[in-house]
Amino acid sequence: MRLPRLPHVTGWRPIATILILAGALAATARFTLGLGATTNLSDAFPWGLWIGFDFLGIGLAASGFTIVAAVHLFHAHEYEPIVRPAILTAFIGYLLVVLVLIIDLGRPDHFWHPLVMWNPHSVMCEISWCLMLYTTVLSLEFAPIVLEKFNIHSPIKWIHAVSLPFMIFGVLLSTLHQSSFGSLYLIVPNRLHPLWYTPLLPGLFFISCIASGLSMVTLESLLFSRNGRPFLPTHLQAKLAKIVALALAVYLVVRIQDLLSRGTLHEMITLSYYSVAFYAELSIGFLIPFAMLLFEKVRTSQTGLYVASLLVVLGFAFNRMNTAITGLEHYPSQTYFPSLIEVFIMLGITAIGFCAFSYIAQYLPVFKTAEPEPAHPQEEAPSRVEEPLFVASQWDDPRPS
Amino acid sequence: MAKKKAMLIDVSLCVGCNACQAGCKAQNGQPPNEEKFLSLTAYTALSKYNDLYVRRMCQHCDVPTCVSVCPVGALTKSELGPVSYDGEKCIGCRYCLQACPFHVPKYEWSSTKPSIRKCTFCAARLAKGQPTACSEACPTGATTFGDRDQLLIEAARRIGAEPGKYVPKIYGEQDVGGTSMLFISPVPFEQLGFDSRLGKTPMPLLTMSALSKVPNVLSVGGVLLAGIWWITDRRTEVQAYEASEASKKKGAAIQPKDDA
Incomplete structure (x- = not known):
């Protein structure tokens, strides 16, 4: 199988540098002038682009917990090659989201308050705790990659000894806060448009993050392929794609059933500012990729997977931005559009994320070169054959196979 | 335990003189200019609907949404009724602005160390046994201050005495779980800008169904x-x-x- 030409971003270094510098300037402006002068946020629209970005970052980083659960808790060891990229994505994603949250806070100097001043009734408090604890778990999961690079092996053994409860805890924390981002909006039934408001928001947020997280990891496996080979053998990528399709199908059934049962048919069939956004989100992110992934041909084609995964990620972004922004607008009297400074801070932080990922992937043992794909993948056992070629992963089961 | 305080606002008695806002501003040391909307310098304001005026201010809910969403407990509900704010705790997440069903909290957007501002229900005065500044300033009795159970009886008495003059509802008796601000009106409340989509269920219960x-x-x-x-x-x-x-x-x- 030949890998098709995926778009190569040339000259991304100067672009990223400019974006990061612009973001740093914008952040300086935000801290010296305050939120009012630098953002388009207002009393009527207290949350904007940055909150949408947080949802997006956390959702795309969901691969961290799904892949760790699949490989280390469910023993699907054939997915071992994407564990580290998934953990790295999640780690970077979470650190950046925490950074954006701190920039977004009116009193960044008080960011530590949720640690000592609890309010168990607040979803925001639960999210703060989950974010903090899960980022700690991620740093433990990420540590062996760094330690391995510098040949420091004793802490790795120590981390390995306690890894199981930590991984379980990490998966639970992720389940909680991925859905809690949806729970944030349970309290605004009078503000959020009926096309997005539903008591099922936490469940829908959770199902969609599984699809987007796995799509993100598929994209990475394709984009960071070396010597024309993706990191996962074709049949494993196809299997991941099947899980994505399943998540999309469950999402679609639950979402549409819920919309109909709450009597929003009228909102769905009338053409409006909201219904256009709704259909854009639903078709780009859910219907089209689901239909595509139904075909074996798409699931086993690099281009097909690339397009479908990109659509899932885009549609996911649409969904989160619609929930955080479009659904809360009162079109046309009260709308929100981010200011340049808001946009630059977001772009700068995104650029930091991409740079961090690509440099870390370059210098640390994140992507382990895979065995050339066998001509007939089904005939040979994939995982164990490849194993000797890997640097033995410290997360691996130590027992002999 | 101290008795829960409340204010009864009889829309039919309000003449739109704005004395409540003036009294409130004087109490809180704010510039005395007249304002039509709630703001950082106006914790209460009059909205006009045809010939009727309705006061807007923090409702001081019995089960306050803002108190439940605040991650650090900067907002608290006291026994007497006031929902109070502690800027020293606040991290500025603005969830209270997002969640308040009455769009009450206002944010100091132009500050680099911003707080929220809203009606305090004259908590300091209440603690000393005094009535609120706005109720003292009201010349027509449209705003009266007292114990919540007494005011509910009084509101029901007024509605019962002149059934043609009032719609048979005390807004705030049960809405969003009950509020400290009670309204009676000659026209349906939807016509006075009250959000008819808010039910009787306290909003925090919506979140608790997930958090529990x-x-x-x-x-x-x-x-x-x-x-x-x-x-x-x-x-x-x-x-x-x-x-x-x-x-x-x-x-x-x-x-x-x-x-x-």
Whole structure:
């Protein structure tokens, strides 16, 4: 199988540098002038682009917990090659989201308050705790990659000894806060448009993050392929794609059933500012990729997977931005559009994320070169054959196979 | 325990003189100019609907949404009724602005150390046994201050005495779980800008339905995941053992290839 030409971003270094510098300037402006002068946020629209970005970052980083659960808790060891990229994505994603949250806070100097001043009734408090604890778990999961690079092996053994409860805890924390981002909006039934408001928001947020997280990891496996080979053998990528399709199908059934049962048919069939956004989100992110992934041909084609995964990620972004922004607008009297400074801070932080990922992937043992794909993948056992070629992963089961 | 305080606002008695706002501004040391909307410098304001005026201010809900959403507990509900704010705790997440069903909290957007501002229900005065500044300033009795249960009786009495003059509803008696601000009106409340979509259920219950599942997710989920780990781990072990037994039988030294 030949890998098709995926778009190569040339000259991304100067672009990223400019974006990061612009973001740093914008952040300086935000801290010296305050939120009012630098953002388009207002009393009527207290949350904007940055909150949408947080949802997006956390959702795309969901691969961290799904892949760790699949490989280390469910023993699907054939997915071992994407564990580290998934953990790295999640780690970077979470650190950046925490950074954006701190920039977004009116009193960044008080960011530590949720640690000592609890309010168990607040979803925001639960999210703060989950974010903090899960980022700690991620740093433990990420540590062996760094330690391995510098040949420091004793802490790795120590981390390995306690890894199981930590991984379980990490998966639970992720389940909680991925859905809690949806729970944030349970309290605004009078503000959020009926096309997005539903008591099922936490469940829908959770199902969609599984699809987007796995799509993100598929994209990475394709984009960071070396010597024309993706990191996962074709049949494993196809299997991941099947899980994505399943998540999309469950999402679609639950979402549409819920919309109909709450009597929003009228909102769905009338053409409006909201219904256009709704259909854009639903078709780009859910219907089209689901239909595509139904075909074996798409699931086993690099281009097909690339397009479908990109659509899932885009549609996911649409969904989160619609929930955080479009659904809360009162079109046309009260709308929100981010200011340049808001946009630059977001772009700068995104650029930091991409740079961090690509440099870390370059210098640390994140992507382990895979065995050339066998001509007939089904005939040979994939995982164990490849194993000797890997640097033995410290997360691996130590027992002999 | 001190009795819960409240204010009764009789829309039919309000003449739109704005004395309540003036009294409020004087009490809070704010510039005395007249304002039509709630702002950082106006904790109460009059909205005009045809010939009727309605006061807007913090409702000081019995089960306040803002208190429930605040991650650090910067907003608290006191026994007497006031929902109070502590800027020293506030992290500026603005969830209270997002969640308040009455769009009450206002934010100091232009400050680099911003706080929220809203009606305090003259908490300091109440603690000293004094009425609120706005109720003292009201010349027509449109705003009266007192014990909440007494004011509910009074509101019901007025409605009962002149059924033609009022719609048979005390807004705030049960809405969003009950509020400290009680309104009676000659026209339906929807016509006065009250959000008819808000029910009688306190908003925080909507969140609690999800948050109350957290302990279950942690305990059941933890056991479930550990169980799946144990089963799949055992399966891998057994497969490896069977494979090695099989290869021993064959007498071959090569490692088994197929265990997928």
